[in-house]
Amino acid sequence: MDDDNIDGVVLQFGSGFQPYREYLMEGAAKRRPLWLIDDEPAGWQQPYLAGSTVVLPLPGDGLVLDHKALLAAAESVAQAHQVRGVITYDEPSVIITALVADKLGLPGLTPEGAEGCRNKARTRQALTDAGLPQPRFAVVTTAEEAAAAAAEIGYPVVVKPRGMAASIGVALVDGPDGIADAFNRADGSSRNGPVEYHGGALIEELVDGPEISIDGAVVAGEYLPFCIAHKQLGPAPYFEEIGHLVDGNDPLLTDPELRELLRAAHAAIGAPYGITHTEVRFSARGPVVIEINGRLGGDLIPYVGKLATGIDPGTVLVEVAEGLRPALAADHRTCVGIRFCYPPEDCRVVEITVPAPGASPGLLEAHPMVATGATVRLPPRAHIGRHAYVICTADDPATCADRLSAAVDLVELKYDALNETEYSGRPW
Structure with a gap:
């Protein structure tokens, strides 16, 4: 298929598990045909594609992306077709998506912003430098350092890997007896992800209070929330997310304090463009940033948001990748x-x-x-x-x-x- 027929393509890195993610590809393809770059041949994705390229992971356990080969694949597509934008909703692909957008001179999450999302230690430091509300924290590399940091911050503490998602390796620790096991679990979990985030952990103050997630668009520094989900967590000490509830009439969508916090947080990590999934807890001192992820939420949260408002997150994803300010007009609210x-x-x-x-x-x-x-x-x-x-x-x-x-x-x-x-x- 050539540009005369498809009016350009949007590059997509990764496609994910069909039951969880097909609705996003369907929505994205309504806006622009997609060119998928993934680690296996396209199957269920075919109806949404102008074409696809297979790039195998680096040798090893099959989890580490080959950024050099992915960049070369993207440049090859760009030589044959007009590339309008670059997208992903896949956590491991956040960095390469930003690198390709930057290389091709396209809008999107910048490499600085992508790293600010993926590297939780970097997120914490950027928010600290900007004076924004977040948990007290320490970055540690050994169980002994973890114990010392937890004692200084004060129990209970949250222990998490530096570069994972979906609450993998995250645990709440009530006292000194559990800190070594929690550190070892977080440290071990980190080694299943990208090499640059291997080893060590974050020790964070527990911010007690209800938690929400916000899927939002950032366009030229303006932050535009379109899906707020109230999170239900499973039993302690793990932060397993067992449910989410989206209210299309949620007053938090227009809350000025929350909106300014989200705008400032994205500015602090260097993310003037992109789609992000931010987690915030409401403590006695107000909203506190827990983390910022450089992609749409998982757990079918954006799908639930679509059912609640009619706003199609896949379409929004492509619009932002093309540098456009999405209208985000709901056709119903429930x-x-x-x-x-x-x-x-x-x-x-x-x-x-x-x-x-x-x-x-x-x-x-x-x-x-x-x-x-x-x-x-x-x-x-x-x-x-x-x-x-x-x-x-x-x-x-x-x-x-x-x-x-x-x-x-x-x-x-x-x-x-x-x-x-x-x-x-x-x-x-």
Whole structure:
């Protein structure tokens, strides 16, 4: 397909897991045909593509991207087609997406901004230098340094890797007895990601209070929120995200204090353009920045936001990549939430039965997340150990939350317990 027929393409790095991410590709392709650069041939992605290129990861465990080869692939596409923008919603691809946009002279998250998002230690330092509210923190490289930092900050503390996402390797520690194990878990988790973030951990003050995430667009330094999700966390000490609720009429969407904090935080990390997913907690001292991620949210949060407002996050992603200010006009406003189902113990799935839409009040969707025979493990053995999810709607947040709980009760799981005494796999 040539430029005369497709009026240019948008490069997309990574495509992700189809049930979680296809809605984003569909929305993006409504705006502009996509050219996918990924680590395997296109399959389900084909309806949204003008073309695709396969670039294999660096030799090893298959998780580390080959930035040199990816950049060469992007330049090759740019020689044959007019490239209008560069996008990703894939965490490992945030850096290369920014590097390619910069190389091709296109708008988007800058390399500085991408690094400010991916490297949590750098985020913390940039926000500190800007005087913005965030947890007190320390960057440590040994369990002994972790213990000293935690004692200085004061328990409880949060221990996290420097460059992971989805709460992988993150734990709450109440006292000195648990700090070494938490450091070792965070340090070990970091070694499953990019080499530049291997080793060490962040020790952070626990900011107690309700938590939200904000998917927002940054265009020429202006911050534009379009999806605010109220987060439900699982039991301590892990920060497993078990549900999210989006209110299309959320007053926080126009809250001046929150909006200014988000604008200033993006300016501090060097991100005048891009799409980000920011996490904020509300403490006694007001909103506090927990982290900024250089891509749309996971956990189907942007999809829930689309159901709540009609704003298509995939289309917004492409508009911002092309340097345009998205209109972000909602065609309706309601409450929609998602809740994930977890087994009571580590198990092998025998059968999952989910309720049909409408089987309980407000139930829109319910889907299994793993196949028969899959193993599902809970923290700390693994993260995101879910077997199904439900999505419900209501006129107000409280009713939506009640409907989610009722729908979860209708999901049936038959399983065989693993009864493992030891498990040495990756903690994710």
